Amino acid sequence: MSKSGLEFTEMHWLMDVLQNIDIGLVILDRDYKIQLWNGFMENHSGLRPDQVHDKPLFDSFSNIPADWFKQKAEPVFELKTRTFTIWEQRPYLFKFKNYRPITGRAEHMYQNTSIIPLESIDGSVKHICVIIYDVTDIAVKQQDLAKVNSSVAISLDTPSEDTPSEDTPSEDTLSENTDSTDDVTNLASTTDALTKLMTTDQWQKNLAEECNHSSGSLILIEIDQPEDTDVDQQDDIISKLALLLRRASRQLDIVGRLQHNHFAIFLVDAQAKTAVNFAERVRSKFAETAINGDLFTVSAGVAELKQGNNDHLGLYSNAEKALRHAQGNGKNKTTLYQT
Amino acid sequence: MSVQVTEDQRDCYQEISNVAMGQAADKLARLLDVYVILPIPKINIISASDLHMALAGANTSDNVSAVCQGFIGSGIAGEALLIFNDASFTDLAKLMKYEGSLDYHGELELLMDVSSVLIGACLQGIGEQLELHFNQGHPVVLGQHCQIDDLVKAGNHQWSKTLAIEIHYEIENLNIDCDLLLLFTEDSVAKLNEQVDYLLD
Numbered sequence: 001m002s003k004s005g006l007e008f009t010e011m012h013w014l015m016d017v018l019q020n021i022d023i024g025l026v027i028l029d030r031d032y033k034i035q036l037w038n039g040f041m042e043n044h045s046g047l048r049p050d051q052v053h054d055k056p057l058f059d060s061f062s063n064i065p066a067d068w069f070k071q072k073a074e075p076v077f078e079l080k081t082r083t084f085t086i087w088e089q090r091p092y093l094f095k096f097k098n099y100r101p102i103t104g105r106a107e108h109m110y111q112n113t114s115i116i117p118l119e120s121i122d123g124s125v126k127h128i129c130v131i132i133y134d135v136t137d138i139a140v141k142q143q144d145l146a147k148v149n150s151s152v153a154i155s156l157d158t159p160s161e162d163t164p165s166e167d168t169p170s171e172d173t174l175s176e177n178t179d180s181t182d183d184v185t186n187l188a189s190t191t192d193a194l195t196k197l198m199t200t201d202q203w204q205k206n207l208a209e210e211c212n213h214s215s216g217s218l219i220l221i222e223i224d225q226p227e228d229t230d231v232d233q234q235d236d237i238i239s240k241l242a243l244l245l246r247r248a249s250r251q252l253d254i255v256g257r258l259q260h261n262h263f264a265i266f267l268v269d270a271q272a273k274t275a276v277n278f279a280e281r282v283r284s285k286f287a288e289t290a291i292n293g294d295l296f297t298v299s300a301g302v303a304e305l306k307q308g309n310n311d312h313l314g315l316y317s318n319a320e321k322a323l324r325h326a327q328g329n330g331k332n333k334t335t336l337y338q339t
Numbered sequence: 340m341s342v343q344v345t346e347d348q349r350d351c352y353q354e355i356s357n358v359a360m361g362q363a364a365d366k367l368a369r370l371l372d373v374y375v376i377l378p379i380p381k382i383n384i385i386s387a388s389d390l391h392m393a394l395a396g397a398n399t400s401d402n403v404s405a406v407c408q409g410f411i412g413s414g415i416a417g418e419a420l421l422i423f424n425d426a427s428f429t430d431l432a433k434l435m436k437y438e439g440s441l442d443y444h445g446e447l448e449l450l451m452d453v454s455s456v457l458i459g460a461c462l463q464g465i466g467e468q469l470e471l472h473f474n475q476g477h478p479v480v481l482g483q484h485c486q487i488d489d490l491v492k493a494g495n496h497q498w499s500k501t502l503a504i505e506i507h508y509e510i511e512n513l514n515i516d517c518d519l520l521l522l523f524t525e526d527s528v529a530k531l532n533e534q535v536d537y538l539l540d
Binding site for chain 1: 369394
């Protein structure tokens with residue numbers, strides 16, 4: 001419907017809706033002065049439109065970083081495209097209180113924003129509209145998930161005085177899934193938090209299933225000397241090795257972290273020779289990767305499962321024998337189990 | 340519903356994408372003050388498993404990041420998917436004149452800025468040619484906040500093959516390597532074809 005086609009009453013309705021809708025609307029001119037401000041903004045900020053009209057945005061809201069915001073807004077003026085910010089970047093643009101101040105857990109409202117160009121009659125963009133969405137519920141749920149999943153290491157750029165520590169998921173909140181929901185528990189019990197590899201149970205289950213219908217080779221890998229290092233360092237070493245394994249393996253391979261520094265990879269349809277090459281590649285790559293300035297090594301044991309044999313327990317014990325042999329013979333080695 | 344595109348329609352998509360990219364590259368060059376090597380878009384019918392592989396790559400390896408953004412307008416819906424090689428981040432920072440440190444947060448910031456510009460410029464160009472105005476949803480960073488397998492599993496049931504416009508961006512003298520995929524839903528392809536036939540007549 002074109003603007004000129006709107007009857008006066010319809011226009012009036014529309015204005016009423018814009019005023020009452022639960023989405024923030026702010027119109028800014030080229031100098032970032034506030035030109036328009038809807039009811040949502042008025043009610044959440046406590047500032048009437050006449051108090052902010054024609055005042056620079058950054059004066060009325062000193063906690064909006066001007067450079068950051070301009071970086072998002074300039075393309076809108078220049079290119080007439082839309083730009084977006086999400087709460088993961090900055091939790092909020094305007095610091096408003098949580099819409100549910102009593103039962104809500106977050107201290108402030110999390111916001112996504114869209115910045116859209118408003119064309120003038122001559123086709124140039126002299127004004128932009130910032131649209132503010134309240135995404136607090138999504139953000140809180142996402143953060144709960146992140147705490148468990150641990151794959152998220154986002155540092156929210158929140159002023160420190162009002163950041164409750166539990167609001168900031170970090171890599172430290174790793175394995176414990178104390179306050180998880182059911183979905184999340186499920187995920188956490190099949191995936192190792194630190195390495196994103198399979199947990200022991202999940203790995204064994206997948207191996208047993210795979211052995212029933214395909215051949216392949218099993219590689220067991222252990223880090224040679226992690227005991228001398230502190231816990232953080234150990235975590236770094238383990239993550240690094242896990243990353244190497246994830247990158248080196250194919251989608252169909254079964255890769256798990258069975259114990260603290262004990263990893264297992266079942267290469268589907270791979271013969272012993274291929275598996276030894278794989279293990280050697282990982283071993284040599286790892287040996288030259290410095291972790292916080294230090295070098296570490298791994299030992300590997302390889303055993304092959306022939307077609308038609310589904311004894312996965314035997315396969316595991318063979319690979320383990322090969323691993324112990326590699327460790328007993330100077331470490332930083334790959335040994336193939338020979339029948 | 341099977342997705343079908345005739346030779347003529349395909350040529351037309353190619354032409355529309357070429358023009359759109361020309362405009363987008365011009366805008367980017369002006370905004371960022373760099374020379375954008377004009378990419379030639381590829382028009383493809385891709386299958387869900389192709390996409391699954393691309394997304395799984397973004398999920399398992401740590402050296403790829405992806406951003407997706409939904410768009411819809413006049414019954415034509417789809418998703419833009421931008422896949423970056425992480426090796427590009429230092430040069431992306433130079434490009435966007437980003438001065439903070441390149442930690443997780445810095446990279447997220449860059450991903451969002453670059454994807455807004457690249458996706459926006461391209462969608463707008465295509466929209467203008469077809470006389471459509473697309474609404475865009477908020478971008479979502481994949482592989483960092485979503486379990487991609489879940490996303491694709493759900494998607495698998497809805498479509499098997501669909502129209503994709505693939506654009507590979509390169510920027511002169513900078514090591515920036517990223518792919519933009521515009522994927523249209525199956526039912527949108529029929530509507531897009533109508534729109535294109537109108538142009539062909």
